[in-house]
Amino acid sequence: MxxxxxxxxxxxxxxxxxxxxxxxxxxxxxxxxxxxxxxxxxxxxxxxxxxxxxxxxxxxxxxxxxxxxxxxxxxxxxxxxxxxxxxRQTGYLFLAENESELARLRNVHAVVASEGLASHVLDAAGVARLVEGIAPGATVGGTYLRTDxxxxxxxxxxxxxxxxxxxxxxxxxxxxxxxxxxxxxxxxxxxxxxxxxxxxxxxxxxxxxxxxxxxxxxxxxxxVATRHEILASEAMKPFLDPMVVRASDGLYFSQSMRGEVIGGLSLPHRPGTSRGPTSSPAFLIAMARALVGLLPRLGAVGVLRAWSGYYDDxxxxxxxxxxxxxxxxxxxxxxxxxxxxxxxxxxxxxxxxxxxxxxxxxxxxxxxxxxxxxxxxxxxxxxxxxx
Amino acid sequence: MAEPDRPFSFRGRSMAARDGETLLAALSRDRLPLLRRSLQYHRPQGPFCGIGHCAGCLVRVNGRPNVRACRHELGPGDVISTENAWPSPDWDLLGAIGILAPRGVDSLHGLRRPAFATPLYQRLVRRLAGTGEPPTEEAARAIAAPALERAAEVVIVGGGDAGRAVATALAARGVRPLVLERTLRSTPIVGADFVPATTAVFLPPPSEAGDPRFTLLAFREPGQGMRVTARSVVLATGGYDSSLLFRGNDRPGVLSADAALSLTSDSRRPPFRRAVLVGGGARAAEVLERCGNDVEAVVAPGEIRPAVVGAANELAIPLYPRSLLLGVRGRRRVRSVQLKSRGGGASTTIGCDAVILAHRRVPHAQLFFQAGASMEWRSDPGAYAPKVRPDGVTSVPGLYAAGSVAGLAARDLAGHAQGIADAIGGNGSSNAPTFAPLLDERPNELLGYYRELLRTRGHGRWTACACVDVLVSEVEKAVRSGYRGIEVIKRYTSLGTGICQGRYCLPDALLVLSLLEDRPPFEVGYITQRPPVVPTPLAALASLPSPSAEVVP
Known part of the structure; x- marks a missing residue:
């Protein structure tokens, strides 16, 4: 039965x-x-x-x-x-690469703050205080909400x-x-x-x-089902508290409780749930570039595994x-x-x-x-x- | 052999290595070093695999964390330190965690109360977790290098005996293959382009592609990226010596036959004097041949084959066939092993300074899985491997298997290589074959062994997964709570999610789960191994050219 x-x-x-x-x-x-x-x-x-x-x-x-x-x-x-x-409520940090992205994030901040949440708009220096080792010039600022x-x-x-x-x-x-x-x-x-x-x-x-x-x-x-990819690095001692998200390319990553950097990036995947390979070179390369571009020292960190899943858009x-x-x-x-x-x-x-x-x-x-x-x-x- | 004259610094001490020597070899002149404490309970943990997969020899090199000492070829003035032990792996005060929590820390249910204290627990646990400190920017700059791009008719992954045989057969037909071999210093092959590189990611041609080429992402130590495309790929990736469950199975001194053999190559003296060799087959014979003078006893879960018996008798080494290996003694390194005859015999203790595991060789089949090849269960050794036709053809057109990963014995390599060369040369059929859905339902030899072993008192506290420190009791508890199948148990216990990605724990876990769930191992589930094959530096991946396709398949 x-x-x-x-x-x-x-x-x-x-x-x-x-x-x-x-x-x-x-x-x-x-x-x-x-x-x-x-x-x-x-x-x-x-x-x-x-x-x-x-x-x-x-x-x-x-x-x-x-x-x-x-x-x-x-x-x-x-x-x-x-x-x-x-x-772990150590915040979400949205990064803007330029002023127009920052303007969009300010609008997000206005909505979030009007709902009574303590969201903040940060300048580049404020971002650098939250993300140790961020490449100079990588961002003009962002928004941060500690209870995310x-x-x-x-x-x-x-x-x-x-x-x-x-x-x-x-x-x-x-x-x-x-x-x-x-x-x-x-x-x-x-x-x-x-x-x-x-x-x-x-x-x-x-x-x-x-x-x-x-x-x-x-x-x-x-x-519409769309496949998204994600990767995890080797574990390290804690160096990053918030989840970091970049509006322009959908890059997101955080450091897990176990110390792995875990994150992904939006790529134009073909829609549908047909079984493809679990990970693509395109993703691994794009993700590696994005991470190393933002946090140069991550270049010396190994990717442990990569996998994918479906969004339901x-x-x-x-x-x-x-x-x-x-x-x-x-x-x-x-x-x-x-x-x-x-x-x-x-x-x-x-x-x-x-x-x-x-x-x-x-x-x-x-x-x-x-x-x-x-x-x-x-x-x-x-x-x-x-x- | 040359005198050690290359200076390096290890934990603040000046030491010297020979030219081209790996860090592990340089540190293993008399005995295996203790470089690491386990992730959660800070048990002393030794170098185990010797071939760049396990967590047992991770160190920090010039500001770069999690470098495998067995894969690091020493450079002038290298500065090496140990990780995740305070003050040192020899005397680690954090070992108190294991003493205070002898049954393990239940991170699934524990540390929830009081709610206001959870941020504090999180900070503490996070600080204790992780392995090395994050790298310095200088370390990342130092390993970055311009990427290599190569295109070839035929790529052979693996430059061991099988890969070399195929390369030779192809060269004789006027095809110049590109051979990717991971071993740091190996002899090039005449008639073939030989590149020392580790293959990390492997993809078949997209199904609708106009260009039917395979893509391989590889890297050269320490961080040079490499992208290779090829019309045909031969995987001759061989296998590795598996772990075994017993008390203290990751204690310094317990090592795989791979490690014993790689540390004694170039007539190097073994880092042990009185080793207990586990296994009674061909691999055990290899170890005896190389370092038989330093072997104290041969122990096997099953019978011991005549070749091993003969070699052992010649060296007057006692044999213990059909024995349960209960555990090792020795606080910071192996001092003795405890055995018991199977079927309820008396127990024996053998003094030793090493335990070499040569009882089970598991195929390195992950690249086949990545490429989408049909896989099958092989009851011996109890693992999944590609379906392969006698001429090396797999279910993916253009993909061939050679050597032990294809289930071949060494003596068949040459003939087999000819068959593959014929198939690639167009004499064989180019269509993907269909394989009869045969299921190998013979019981695995170790199943009965583990059935007996799991009756041993206290086995619950043994380590099921050395990288993440998962205890056998946690696996048993997950099954008792109603969770079934390797995929779910993996997610429930974190077993197999550490630095070796389950290479050394999942083959045993599959057998143990088969017993706990009372169903054959192949029904417990497929062990999904996600790419990359080995941890691949982000710098190497970032240096590669972006694929041109606008839509990712």
Whole structure:
């Protein structure tokens, strides 16, 4: 028997951080029985492949609020979930290479500060105080928010997984979701590689594969999977506290608890989830150049390993949260770009809320699935899709 | 042999090396040095692999951290210091961590309370973690060099016996291959271009490409980048001598057969006098031949082959076949080993100053995996290796396997090399072959061994992963908590995520997990090895020309 029951009140597709958190919130609200299916292993997707950055500096208020609430959740995580996630609030530093980039960052700062967060605009000297050994002239300044930080992603997954299971959530790994079964115009079940399972509600929290799953369920969605690469260096004694992000090329890196420099860079990867090589020479070379250009002494540091994962991008940069108006019972919890980890704790509550039919405090113009069905999106897009 | 006349400074002391000598060789004249303490518990940890993979000989050289002493060819006036031990690896006060926490520090669940103290814990743990201090800017400048770019018809990775045989066969057909060999000083090959370089990244041609060429990123010590393209690639990457689980298996004095052989090349005197040799096969015979006079006993998990028995008898070395190696004694270096006959015999203690592991040779197959070749499980030695046809053809068109990584014995090398040369020369088929999906379901020889060993009291405190200091008990606990499969256990315990990237712990972990999860090792999962093959200096990568493609495949 793959599943312990024939039918569930909700089936969540994807045992990543969003899917597990959503299942956890559902179970806590008495919304069970809940089944989570995932075609891979725990932390095999984006939740086990990200750089661990958690920030509240965004261009739009809606995202800042979700991020701030998520940061609070991560601060409490160790006590609530019993796992030490090493959430280290040593700040996010956005770098500007020129005055026009700095002007853009000032706008970000204005939004973030107006939400009550202690963000700062720094000049080049202020940046140099935070990043020891930065190449002279590499930056004209930036913005810094001390309460942003980094965490160790794996124990977050273990913690939510164990907490959800102890609330009765069933997690079936190695089970692929093939599509939904529709009866009378609404969801009646999920078809999996291990057979069908009856349910009135399916949550699509499949991360990079969520666009594929929606389309296999007959829904035209704009989600696009894009491969992003990342690398880790040999471990060193601590020399860098904040996560450093550069707006121009999407460079981001931090030094982990273990001392490795971990980071990536945006490259124009071909969209789609077809299995390519895990790492490309183009990335390794571009990333090495960016790191050495910014911090020349890193030239004498070895790259230990490189890997890649999929972003789940939407056209306006906002996640998709809520029931699809075209298919009752099909709830979206996807479109997080590369920022599922940053926003999952707060957003998953709203996804669970959508399953339970609760009213939402999210602006529908930014987060609802119906925004893509209207001819033009009226809201400001979220373009700070970095680090 | 020349007198040591090249001065260098080691921990403030003036010393001398011979021309072209590695730092490890220079420090190993009488016995193996103690250069390092383990990452978390600061146990004394010795140089183990001798071939530039493990963490056992990391030192700081001229302001550059994490340099492998076994890979560093001494230059005039080099300044060497040790890392991550205070005040020194011999007397490290941080060893108290291991004494205060004999069952390990649980960084997954511990140090969470009180919440207000977490920033303090984080600063402390961060300071204790890491290995070397970050490099100086001068160190980065000193290793930077203009990149090399090469294009060749055929590239051979590995200049050992197998690579040389293929190079010779190709040269005889008028093809001049480019041979990339990692060993610091090896003899060039006539008829071939020979470049001493470490291959780090290997990619097949993009599927839709107009230019069907492989790309290899390599580097020359200490930091010169190299980009090579080729129409055909022969991987003759050989294998390495695996680790073994026992109490104190990374104590100074425990070393691989690779290390024993590389440290005794050029008729150098071995850094031991009374070694216990572990293994009963061809590799053990090699070690006996090279340094049999300094071997005290031969111990094997299984039977001992006639060739080894013969050589040992000639040297009057006692044999201990079918023995459990329980552990070593000796606080800062090996003083003795403790054995027990398998199937419940009495235990024996043998005094020694080294333990040489020659019991299991694992193929160095990572480049095949990177290139997307079909891989298969080989029950002997219990590892994944490429699927290879008898003529060296793999599942990737243009990619060939030669030598032991193709599962070949030394005596078959010459004939095999001819086959590869024929295939590359166009006499063979150019289409990628299909391989029957055969599964090698024979049990691995060490499985039964570990089944017995895991009944030993106290094995939970043994080290499963020497680079990151993961204990066997942590692996057992992860399995008990319901986590399964090598990929998840790796992420749960951090096993295999250190400096050797799992090379020395995952082959054993796969067998142990097979027993704990009660399923065959090949179902525990594939060991994904991510590029690069070895830590590659950012300076070397940064010096390479950017690929022209606008979209990354």
């Amino acid at each position: 793959t599943f312990s029951r024939d039918s569930y009140r909700t089936v969540v597709v994807g045992a990543g951080i969003v899917g597990l958190f959503t299942a956890y919130h559902l179970a806590r609200a008495g919304g069970g029985p809940v089944l989570v299916v995932d075609r891979g292993f725990l932390s095999g997707g984006g939740s086990g492949r990200n750089g661990g950055g958690v920030r509240q500096q965004w261009e739009t208020r809606g995202t800042v609020r979700l991020a701030r609430e998520s940061v609070e959740a991560y601060r409490r995580f160790g006590i609530e979930f019993g796992f030490n996630i090493w959430f 930080g980094t965490l160790y992603p794996f124990p977050v997954v273990w913690g939510v997984y164990e907490a959800a299971r102890s609330l009765g959530v069933e997690v079936a790994l190695g089970v692929e979701a093939l599509g939904v079964e529709v009866r009378d115009g609404r969801v009646a079940g999920l078809i999996t590689s291990k057979g069908p399972v009856a349910t009135p509600t399916v949550v699509n929290a499949a991360g990079g594969w969520s666009g594929d799953f929606s389309r296999r369920s007959g829904l035209d969605v704009p989600n 939407t056209p306006d940069g906002f996640p998709v949260v809520g029931e699809d108006p075209r298919l009752p019972g099909f709830v979206h919890g996807n479109g997080f770009g590369g920022h599922g980890f940053m926003l999952a704790p707060a957003t998953s509550r709203r996804i669970a809320g959508a399953v339970l039919g609760q009213p939402t405090d999210l602006d529908p113009a930014q987060f609802s699935p119906s925004r893509f069905l209207a001819p033009a999106s009226p809201s400001t897009p979220e373009r700070l899709q970095l680090g």
